[in-house]
Amino acid sequence: MTSLRRFAVLQLLLLWQGGFLFYTSVVVPLGSKLNGATGQGALTARVTDWLNLFGVVALVLLALDTAFASDPNRRRTACRWWTWFVAFVCQYLLFFVHICLDDFMDDARRRVVVREAFYPAHRVYLWVSTVQWLAGLLLAWWSVRAWRAEDRA
DSSP: OHHHHHHHHHHHHIIIIIHHHHIIIIIHHHHHHHHHHHHHHHHHHHHHHHHHHHHHHHHHHHHHHHHHOOOSOHHHHHHHHHHHHHHHHHHHHHHHHHHHHHHTBOTTSSSBSOHHHHHHHHHHHHHHHHHHHHHHHHHHHHHHHHHHHHHHO
């Protein structure tokens, strides 16, 4: 069961964190170049729905993994919980800001109609996403270290 739990956590981390990194570093620049800012914005509005869903599922599994792990190092376990909490708070904020961003777009989410409010909120979304990504990296690091210690014990 431990191997299955770890495998599921790893796959969700790859999907969530890897998906975010690939999307922001490859798809957004390419999409903007090929489709323009409006076309890329319409795509991003839909992709972030999925990234947020993956984030929730990954955070649930990471919480279960941290709770059920038998890592002998309490400090590392605390680090896992703290980074999980940061990622969780970021996920909550991302949902809230995403709803606001959707409200600043037309009903089909194809173009921005309230520009003066959209762009500051979008900057907040980008910063919160970045903090969450960093928390996810740290959480992955602490999880791998905990698994290693768990196997040695």
